[in-house]
Amino acid sequence: MIQIKKALFSTSLIVFIFCISSNETSAQDNSNPETTQERKPDNEKMQEYQAAYNSMLDSLGLADQQREDVEFINTKYRAQMQQIRQNNEGDREAMRPKMMELRDKQNAELKEVFTEEQFAQYKKWQDENRSRRRKG
Numbered sequence: 001m002i003q004i005k006k007a008l009f010s011t012s013l014i015v016f017i018f019c020i021s022s023n024e025t026s027a028q029d030n031s032n033p034e035t036t037q038e039r040k041p042d043n044e045k046m047q048e049y050q051a052a053y054n055s056m057l058d059s060l061g062l063a064d065q066q067r068e069d070v071e072f073i074n075t076k077y078r079a080q081m082q083q084i085r086q087n088n089e090g091d092r093e094a095m096r097p098k099m100m101e102l103r104d105k106q107n108a109e110l111k112e113v114f115t116e117e118q119f120a121q122y123k124k125w126q127d128e129n130r131s132r133r134r135k136g
Contacts, residue, residue: 049129056125060118069113077106 057070080102088094107126111119 052129056122060114060121062114062118066113066118070110073106073109073113077102 057067062070081099084095084098084102088098107123110122114122
């Protein structure tokens with residue numbers, strides 16, 4: 001019984017030390033002004049993207065039914081993309097072909113909802129947004 005208590009205590013101590021050291025490492029990473037200014041939390045990035053996306057949709061002058069159709073399509077593909085992220089545990093190389101395929105399918109459905117002019121504006125926005133992300 002004493003050996004079990006010693007083993008549990010030792011294990012707990014090791015886990016505690018590991019947690020403290022990993023917190024110090026992440027605190028050191030956050031103290032670097034270059035990385036903290038460049039990186040934004042995912043939630044903040046997503047909010048910025050969503051605001052830009054909504055603004056772009058507003059600029060297209062969509063009819064109410066078009067807007068509903070776009071929201072339906074986006075919701076459907078958002079769920080599928082989340083599933084891919086979860087299944088690939090953040091491995092971007094493994095996700096890339098699957099995400100590109102989904103994006104192509106999503107765009108094909110959106111093309112059916114938009115007029116030619118609206119879809120051209122949408123694609124232009126998508127391309128500009130992609131180049132902004134690449135630049136950082």
